[in-house]
Amino acid sequence: xxxxxxxxxxxxxxxxxxxxxxYLESQGKTVVSSQELGDDLGISAxxxxxxxxxxxxxxxxxxxxxxxxxxKQLRKILKVNRTWDVAVVGVGDIGSALARYQGFAHRxxxxxxxxxxxxxxxGHSISGITIQSIDEMxxxxxxxxxxxxxxxxxxxxxxxxxxxxxxxxxxAILNYAPINISVPPxxxxxxxxxxxxxxxxxxxxxxxxx
Amino acid sequence: xxxxxxxxxxxxxxxxxxxxxxYLESQGKTVVSSQELGDDLGISAxxxxxxxxxxxxxxxxxxxxxxxxxxKQLRKILKVNRTWDVAVVGVGDIGSALARYQGFAHRxxxxxxxxxxxxxxxGHSISGITIQSIDEMxxxxxxxxxxxxxxxxxxxxxxxxxxxxxxxxxxAILNYAPINISVPPxxxxxxxxxxxxxxxxxxxxxxxxx
DNA sequence: TAGATTGTTAATCGATTAACAATC
DNA sequence: TAGATTGTTAATCGATTAACAATC
Numbered sequence: 259x260x261x262x263x264x265x266x267x268x269x270x271x272x273x274x275x276x277x278x279x280x281y282l283e284s285q286g287k288t289v290v291s292s293q294e295l296g297d298d299l300g301i302s303a304x305x306x307x308x309x310x311x312x313x314x315x316x317x318x319x320x321x322x323x324x325x326x327x328x329x330k331q332l333r334k335i336l337k338v339n340r341t342w343d344v345a346v347v348g349v350g351d352i353g354s355a356l357a358r359y360q361g362f363a364h365r366x367x368x369x370x371x372x373x374x375x376x377x378x379x380x381g382h383s384i385s386g387i388t389i390q391s392i393d394e395m396x397x398x399x400x401x402x403x404x405x406x407x408x409x410x411x412x413x414x415x416x417x418x419x420x421x422x423x424x425x426x427x428x429x430a431i432l433n434y435a436p437i438n439i440s441v442p443p444x445x446x447x448x449x450x451x452x453x454x455x456x457x458x459x460x461x462x463x464x465x466x467x468x
Numbered sequence: 469x470x471x472x473x474x475x476x477x478x479x480x481x482x483x484x485x486x487x488x489x490x491y492l493e494s495q496g497k498t499v500v501s502s503q504e505l506g507d508d509l510g511i512s513a514x515x516x517x518x519x520x521x522x523x524x525x526x527x528x529x530x531x532x533x534x535x536x537x538x539x540k541q542l543r544k545i546l547k548v549n550r551t552w553d554v555a556v557v558g559v560g561d562i563g564s565a566l567a568r569y570q571g572f573a574h575r576x577x578x579x580x581x582x583x584x585x586x587x588x589x590x591g592h593s594i595s596g597i598t599i600q601s602i603d604e605m606x607x608x609x610x611x612x613x614x615x616x617x618x619x620x621x622x623x624x625x626x627x628x629x630x631x632x633x634x635x636x637x638x639x640a641i642l643n644y645a646p647i648n649i650s651v652p653p654x655x656x657x658x659x660x661x662x663x664x665x666x667x668x669x670x671x672x673x674x675x676x677x678x
Numbered sequence: 679t680a681g682a683t684t685g686t687t688a689a690t691c692g693a694t695t696a697a698c699a700a701t702c
Numbered sequence: 703t704a705g706a707t708t709g710t711t712a713a714t715c716g717a718t719t720a721a722c723a724a725t726c
């Protein structure tokens with residue numbers, strides 16, 4: 259029974275389901291049970307069934323889920339049954355790696371625009387995309403109708419650039435700058451900060467100094 | 469009243485508190501209330517107080533928290549009041565960016581070893597660290613006593629390399645390969661996959677095709 | 679058919695929030 | 703002192719799990 263208001267924590271698991279299904283399909287599997295999928299993901303079978311049931315009835319009793327079918331449904335639900343153009347702002351080490359990353363294409367994203375404020379970088383290309391001046395950012399974003407940006411600028415610039423992205427119509431920001439950014443309610447932000455994850459894990463490690 | 473068993477979800481918030489405190493300190497602030505900290509982080513004041521109270525009494529009624537003091541306590545709790553040596557496995561675009569990333573040093577981590585299986589990369593250096601053959605990985609990890617690895621190899625290699633990392637004594641893995649890896653219970657894994665975050669956000673975007 | 683597995687409900691579990699006495 | 707804010711308890715809220723009828 260599809261609901262209208264799905265908890266964000268459920269939405270956040272869907273991309274993981276999709277990724278695992280894609281992997282299973284690449285391994286030649288065609289059908290999977292909630293139990294198997296859960297084992298792969300470290301999630302309970304009940305939770306997977308409950309999550310999916312919020313969007314429809316995708317499985318078959320006695321059999322499980324048809325992988326190709328469920329993938330298709332999830333891609334539709336997540337709106338990645340199309341390709342989203344993405345901009346990368348800040349073409350340092352992280353920005354360049356994002357521009358070159360081969361993993362986006364199969365998952366619904368294509369890096370289209372690159373921006374940097376360093377004159378020595380402007381005009382150069384990465385993966386066939388010319389780096390533009392950040393002065394042209396708003397114009398270029400609007401012209402390309404881009405809704406998604408990956409932010410890889412220094413901390414001090416992060417909030418100002420964020421404000422400009424929002425002003426240019428960006429609705430989703432993946433922020434690599436290790437700082438919280440403020441955005442209006444209609445704009446979505448996700449954070450990637452490796453040090454946060456490392457520090458989460460060191461809590462559990464034994465430190466000689468203890 | 470410090471407890472022995474802290475929920476992992478609480479532990480996961482501590483690095484974010486620490487990061488924000490460091491930022492506030494860099495802005496010249498010396499004291500912060502749970503309310504202000506919460507506003508910055510998008511977390512309720514009550515939750516911050518509750519989380520911190522699991523580890524001790526760090527604040528002062530009527531005043532709030534001394535930033536320098538609370539930072540020190542959190543660094544100790546997270547065991548980043550020291551520097552952890554880290555290995556990067558797979559020196560492609562992501563691995564190189566990690567090797568060059570300046571953001572680790574201040575937060576308790578130093579990249580010490582780099583491994584790749586591509587002969588054309590072995591022997592070359594990044595940030596003063598020589599890339600070693602992956603054949604030497606176990607030996608080098610053990611010799612350096614490294615407990616933390618960042619994994620940036622292709623999907624097909626991820627599980628095999630993981631097994632070898634575990635065998636070599638690694639206890640914490642930050643996995644950039646877009647696949648779930650299996651590890652024994654004593655090994656911690658965190659995942660970074662930008663496409664997962666992007667797909668989480670596209671759920672909420674309006675797609676023309678809808 | 680018998681066995682397996684879904685979708686869903688109810689029960690449990692855990693996390694967040696509200697409220698306030700204590701106190702700086 | 704008066705005002706502010708902590709640490710903590712109890713209440714609320716939400717998420718996960720267990721269980722099972724339905725059914726492929």
